[in-house]
Amino acid sequence: MAMFRPAAIDWLRRYDGQTAGADGLAAIIVTIMLVPQSLAYAMLAGLPPAAGLYASILPLIAYAAFGSSRTLAVGPVAVVSLMTAAATAEAAVRTGIDPAAAALLLAGLSGVMLLAMAALRLGFVANFLSHPVIGGFITASGLLIAAGQAGHLLGVSARGDTLPAILTSLYDGLVTRGVNWPTLAVGGAALAFLGWGRKGLKPLFRRAGLGPRTAEAAAKAAPAVAVLASIVVVNRLDLAAMGVRVVGVLPAGLPPLTLPPLGLDAVMALAGPAALISLIGFVESVSVAQTLAAKRRQRISADAELVGLGAANIAAAVSGGYPVTGGFARSVVNFDAGAQTPMAGVFTAAGIAAAALFLTPLFRDLPQAVLAATIIVAVLSLVDLKAPLRAWAYARADGLAMVATILGVLLAGVEVGILTGVALSLALFLRHSARPHxxxxxxxxxxxxxxxxxxxxxxxxxxxxxxxxxxxxxxxxxxxxxxxxxxxxxxxxxxxxxxxxxxxxxxxxxxxxxxxxxxxxxxxxxxxxxxxxxxxxxxxxxxxxxxxxxxxxxxxxxxxxxxxxxxxxxxxxxxxxxxxxxxxx
Amino acid sequence: MAMFRPAAIDWLRRYDGQTAGADGLAAIIVTIMLVPQSLAYAMLAGLPPAAGLYASILPLIAYAAFGSSRTLAVGPVAVVSLMTAAATAEAAVRTGIDPAAAALLLAGLSGVMLLAMAALRLGFVANFLSHPVIGGFITASGLLIAAGQAGHLLGVSARGDTLPAILTSLYDGLVTRGVNWPTLAVGGAALAFLGWGRKGLKPLFRRAGLGPRTAEAAAKAAPAVAVLASIVVVNRLDLAAMGVRVVGVLPAGLPPLTLPPLGLDAVMALAGPAALISLIGFVESVSVAQTLAAKRRQRISADAELVGLGAANIAAAVSGGYPVTGGFARSVVNFDAGAQTPMAGVFTAAGIAAAALFLTPLFRDLPQAVLAATIIVAVLSLVDLKAPLRAWAYARADGLAMVATILGVLLAGVEVGILTGVALSLALFLRHSARPHxxxxxxxxxxxxxxxxxxxxxxxxxxxxxxxxxxxxxxxxxxxxxxxxxxxxxxxxxxxxxxxxxxxxxxxxxxxxxxxxxxxxxxxxxxxxxxxxxxxxxxxxxxxxxxxxxxxxxxxxxxxxxxxxxxxxxxxxxxxxxxxxxxxx
Known part of the structure; x- marks a missing residue:
């Protein structure tokens, strides 16, 4: 086996001031986007908001050192956060482990598994997640996440790993506690602004005289604007006293150095979810990285991606984070903002660290409903309900696999859904080959x-x-x-x-x-x-x-x-x- | 779906005295072979000896009415008896059901599953049992059966579903109770005679002036001769008083009409084994039937075989039997003895019924060690330890699948072994197609x-x-x-x-x-x-x-x-x- 040679050795040698300028600019834009996102996804994962910030510092540096993509931006992402919430809740019930500790262990296990896959050249296993299965999984997760976050918008809690469970819990909450109107007002306003902003902001900035790329990048700051505005409103009107839930007091400072707890029970309970998170995270990352690399005629190495993501997850496990992977939206922003090398990730990490050090008092009055609104707008853009029809029109087997995955994820949870989709895809392939033309x-x-x-x-x-x-x-x-x-x-x-x-x-x-x-x-x-x-x-x-x-x-x-x-x-x-x-x- | 038309409609229309003569002669030879075999396999299945006779009466008539093979002889066979023993023992532990009742239910479930497979045209599922998996399963079952029956030869009991369990139980029996020398003497003599008889009897009969086919058929009566001789010896020397275990008192008469017990617990416990027994029995039957049909340029229909075997198993369930399928040795004997139509099976059923009515007093003094000897000689002829080497020499994937099946059956039991073999075969096929040339x-x-x-x-x-x-x-x-x-x-x-x-x-x-x-x-x-x-x-x-x-x-x-x-x-x-x-x- 050839010795693994981190790509960083090559790009660091030729690093100069001009590249650093481009990377720095991209980092500023990504940081502004990532701070509210990190808080929101930590909430989605059922973890303290600080875990989101911590997961966006050391893991970015670890990926920059070992990954092969020049522009992939790693950190907390929606679907992995959803899977983390389900896995840690389940492990807590079965073994009594604290969810935050379980999240550290999950990240550590995932990191070790990714490194083991790299060492054993097992990256090809990810190929068994077909496009219909991945597409169906993402659409269904988006629906699950949006349904769950709707509770935050209404001021009631909605729990559960399946759509029926979430809707039941939402209904019960509405019946017993009723809508919290100030929460709905703030959250609804943020949702409307962000929903409109996805398409409406860029033309506005263009008419205001900004260049096309600057306008695009500025539009990505919409969540940050919504966050700041809502903080001001909540603070001035003292909405927290009227039942609007806020993030509350965050510890200021750099990530704590942590070691995940190592109990055999907990490891057994989390090994399955960790394997699935590793595979899904790897497939997502590689797809994004390949798409971006192709645009600049660069190449990425699947083995280096395994090592980079493995290192990032181990970094998350020892610094108070939770499982991370390459995110689509932030990577595209990073790429469009002109990032040249993974040093942009290191600069972003520095930006988030500065936020963790100095900005945490600011987030005390940040309403959870606004974070929920940012999540809903982000995940609904991933939902593609016509995809199963297109897949079916091309081939029934692909359409069936996609529908089975969507129904499985919605009705029985992420793991059952993905495994159902993969098993059905393989069964249909075998059925085809068993009845040869x-x-x-x-x-x-x-x-x-x-x-x-x-x-x-x-x-x-x-x-x-x-x-x-x-x-x-x-x-x-x-x-x-x-x-x-x-x-x-x-x-x-x-x-x-x-x-x-x-x-x-x-x-x-x-x-x-x-x-x-x-x-x-x-x-x-x-x-x-x-x-x-x-x-x-x-x-x-x-x-x-x-x-x-x-x-x-x-x-x-x-x-x-x-x-x-x-x-x-x-x-x-x-x-x-x-x-x-x-x-x- | 075209209506199912039993093949019996065709051959019954042209049935005449000459065909009846040929079928009758074949039936006499098969009956002589089948009586001791039925008692032996019932013992192997952990059931009263009469269950073996009952499983050789009504099921044969049911298969004759619905099956498509002209010469297949159904009834109790070694590997299915082994699987029945394991399944009923497991169900007894889990649900408290009586093993004989569990065997009826197992036969009923298997019959219903075979009919359902026919109705849903699911016969192709059997194709997923590859030749290396079936070959490995038969070799390993032969070893398991022979090891288990060795206990009967030594006069100690050997229980267990895996080779380590059987050998441990055999060792414990020898340490605590010691060898029963009269048992070993009778069983050893039968083993030596039957072992020699497989090859030595036919030339002897030829030299005595018999024609080649008559000599072949007469040689198949060796187990019947061993059984009769041992009954005489045990009776005259009163060996039962010296600790030689005998079959004991059998109820005389035709099979009782029974209904399998229908408890949800028991059905759940037996459904898995019933599915596997159905598949294995179907694959074995079809292979034997196809081989014999090709020799006479006849064709068999997989769907008709499913119906025939399904009907035979339901017949076994309502007449005090246990799961049956087409047997290789008895079908070859039936074919070689000149059977022309499934009416030979009906005549054989009549012969076994006569034995059940009139011969049961004879079997009181039949030593179990002699039945064990007939089983050991029969199954060791199925063991082919060089087959994995030949498979490996052709293709590593086939060799691996065979070795995994053998080890799985020997070390973890029949079900785990077969499922391991099938899963590994599919995984290796997918691995091949995932790395295309x-x-x-x-x-x-x-x-x-x-x-x-x-x-x-x-x-x-x-x-x-x-x-x-x-x-x-x-x-x-x-x-x-x-x-x-x-x-x-x-x-x-x-x-x-x-x-x-x-x-x-x-x-x-x-x-x-x-x-x-x-x-x-x-x-x-x-x-x-x-x-x-x-x-x-x-x-x-x-x-x-x-x-x-x-x-x-x-x-x-x-x-x-x-x-x-x-x-x-x-x-x-x-x-x-x-x-x-x-x-x-």
Whole structure:
């Protein structure tokens, strides 16, 4: 295994003042965006608001040192915060562990798992999360998060890991405690402002004379503006006394150095969620990083991303944070604001640290309803309810996997939903490969090319049956394959040769080899020779290790054309007795 | 869904005296073989010996009415008896149900599941039991059964579902109670006689003047001879008084009409084992039935087999039996003895019924050690310890799946072993398809055929990169595929066209479609056109439902040859600037 070489070694060597200026500007914009977001996502994760700030300091520096993306911005994100809330609540019930301690342990476990995946080159495991599953998961999480935060807007608490549980809890809260109108007023105003601001602010700034990119960046400061305005309002009108919940007193200072508690019970309870958080976080990060890298013709390394995210999570575990990953929105802001290197992340960390040191008194009167509004606006932009229809229109299997994931997440929670989606995706793939498409093929006139007799006008021979199987041959389809060959042969009395065309056969396993031997034996008893054509190199190597080639009654041809030339030269020469087949309607 | 039509309708119409004679002769031979076997397997299943006889009466008639094989002989078999013993013991511990009642319920559940599989056309599920998994399961079950029966030979009891448990229990029995020498003498003599008889009896009968088939059939009566001789010895020497365990008093008479108990607890406890017994029994039956049918150019129907086995198990459940399936040894005997139709099964049922009515007093003094000897000789012939080596030599994945199944069955029991084997087989298949083989291809000179540049002497163009991907494109390999295309393009500065040759692509799912779109976009940004060739009909239909064809910068060619003719006519014309590549060493 080659030694791991952090990308930081390369970019640090060429670091200069101009790059530092670009990185610094980007960092200022990201910091203004990240401070309210960190507080909000910590609230979503069911943790003290300070945990959000702490998770946005040391992890950014750790990622900058080991990650490979130039512009990915790591920190707390919505879906991982939701998963953290569910996992720590569950672990608290089962083992009595404090949720904040459980969050540290979760980050630590996730970090160790990501590093282990890097060491074992297991990054490919993330590929088993298909696009429909990820898309469905994000849409459903967005709905879950928005429903849960609606409680904060109304001044009642809404708890639960599933949509029915959240809605029930919301209903109970409304019935027993009623709406807190001042909370709804402040939160509703923030929601309206932020919702409008997503589209309305940029043109406003443009008309005010700002350049397009400056206007875009300035529009991202909307949450910070909403936060500051709401603090002023709450403070002046003393809304806290009227039941508007506020963030309250935050400890001022840098993150505490912490060690996650290590109890076997707690580790067992959190290992599953940590694995899922690692996978989801990794997939999200890599997607974002790849998208941004492609725009500047840079490349990222999946292994380096595993190391970078692993280091970031371990940093979160030892500095009072909770699981972090690369966020889409903040990375795009960082990229658009002109960040050149991961040093922008280090500068952002410094900005957040300054906020933790000096700004915490400011947040005392920050209403939770405004944080909820920032979360709702952010996550609803991720919800795409038409995606399942688009997926279904392309392929039923993809649509089914997406719908199953969405329903699973909404009705049974994140973990069950994702596992259902992955299991269904794999089952549908296996079902497809277990029922292979087979085609009788003939020669496209004037070429050496052979295609399906039902789709193309091709020439065939009454003595030679050429069959193409469109799948690897393995245990799940070997018997169906045997049956199909038997029924194709049964209705052709003049047959003397069967040629199995294998361009799509990428694997022949032992079960399928035994089926081929059975087919060869049965055809021989009927006086028919069995041939193969276009067998690929790796498959041919494998067959060479068996006795099949010795017992084969026919030959192995390099191409289907060579097979037909040898077995029925008349057809390939294009002579008169061509049996022309027209394509099916 | 077409209405199910029992095969019996056809063969009963043409039934005549000559066929009846052939069937009757076969039935006599099978009955002589089946009586001791039924008693032995019931003992193996942990049930009263009569359950074995009862399971060999009504189920045979039910299968004759609905099954499609002419010669399959159903009844109690070794591996299903072992699984029944494990399942009923487990259910007894968990729910307090009596093992005999649990066995009835198990047979009933298995029958209902088999009928449900037939109704839902789910027979293909059995295909997921690959040959290495079935082979490993049978070898390991044979070892488990032989180890368990060794206790009966030594006169101590050996219990347990795993090899360590059985060996520990055997050791404890030997330490605390010691060997019962009369038992060992009788059992050892039977074992030696039956072991020798498998190979030695037929030549003896041949030398005595019998024809080859008669000698073969007569040799199958060896267990019956051992049983009769041991009864005489035990009775005359009164060995039962010396501690030799005997079958004891059997109720004389036809099977009682029973109804399995229906408790939700018991159904829940037995549903899993019943599903596995159904699958294993179905796979075994179909394999045996197919092998025999092919010898006489008959065909069997998987759906009819499901109905036949389902009916047989329901018959077992209502007549004091336990789960049954088609047995290999008895079906071969039935076939070789000349059985023509399933009426042979009906005659056999009559023979066993006669035994149950009139012969039960005879079995009072039958030593259990002799039944154990018949089981050991039968199952050890199924053990094939070299099979894993042969599987490994052909393909590591097959060898691994077989070894995992064997170890799983021996160390953790039948269910865990089979599920481990199936899960590992699927995981290895997915791993293979997740890491697809890709080849840069060039034209085989003088043909229109394109092959791997590393294996064949082919012509390529500096402007056109032709890549063949040897796998369906789906979520598990879409990202790896993107990466490979990117790195292939990166080292070819003169490139103007990339042609993806798709003869092995049997599926493009939504995740892979998005990867193709990303590749198309990235290549376009680098000024390279992206083409596809040899896209199969079903895949092309699917692509037609997406926007991919509108955004594709290049074209879709019917054949790779057509693509090269259009993009770089010089190479295909075989002109001077051919870049000839030699195969790798």
């Amino acid at each position: 087979m085609a009788v093929v003939g020669q496209v006139p004037g070429s050496q090319h052979f295609r399906n007799v039902d789709r193309h006008a091709v020439a065939t021979s009454p003595h030679v049956l050429s069959v193409r199987i469109d799948e690897s041959l393995y245990f799940a389809n070997a018997r169906a394959f045997e049956d199909r060959i038997a029924s194709l042969v049964a209705c052709r009395p003049a047959l003397r040769h069967v040629v199995l065309m294998c361009p799509a056969v990428n694997l022949i396993d032992l079960s399928a080899l035994e089926s081929l031997e059975a087919i060869n034996r049965r055809l021989a008893e009927a006086g028919i020779d069995f041939h193969l054509s276009e067998v690929k190199g790796p498959v041919m190597d494998r067959l060479g290790h068996s006795h099949f080639l010795d017992m084969l009654t026919g030959r192995i041809f390099l191409s289907q054309h060579a097979a037909m030339q040898a077995l029925d030269p008349v057809v390939t020469a294009g002579a008169d007795d061509l049996t022309m087949r027209l394509p099916a309607s | 890709m080849a840069v291809v060039g034209q085989v000179p003088g043909s229109q055929h394109f092959r791997n540049v590393d294996r064949h002497a082919v012509a390529t163009s500096p402007h056109v990169l032709s890549v063949r991907i040897d796998e369906s494109l789906y979520f598990a390999n879409a990202r790896a595929f993107e990466d490979r295309i990117a790195s292939l393009v990166a080292c070819r500065p003169a490139l103007r066209h990339v042609v993806l040759m798709c003869p092995a692509v049997n599926l493009i799912d939504l995740s892979a479609l998005e990867s193709l779109e990303a590749i198309n976009r990235r290549l376009a940004e680098a000024g390279i056109d992206f083409h596809l060739s040899e896209v199969k009909g079903p895949v092309m239909d699917r692509l037609g439902h997406s926007h991919f064809l509108d955004m594709l910068t290049g074209r879709i060619f019917l054949s790779q040859h057509a693509a090269m003719q259009a993009l770089d006519p010089v190479v295909t014309a075989g002109a001077d600037d051919l870049t000839m590549r030699l195969p790798a060493s």
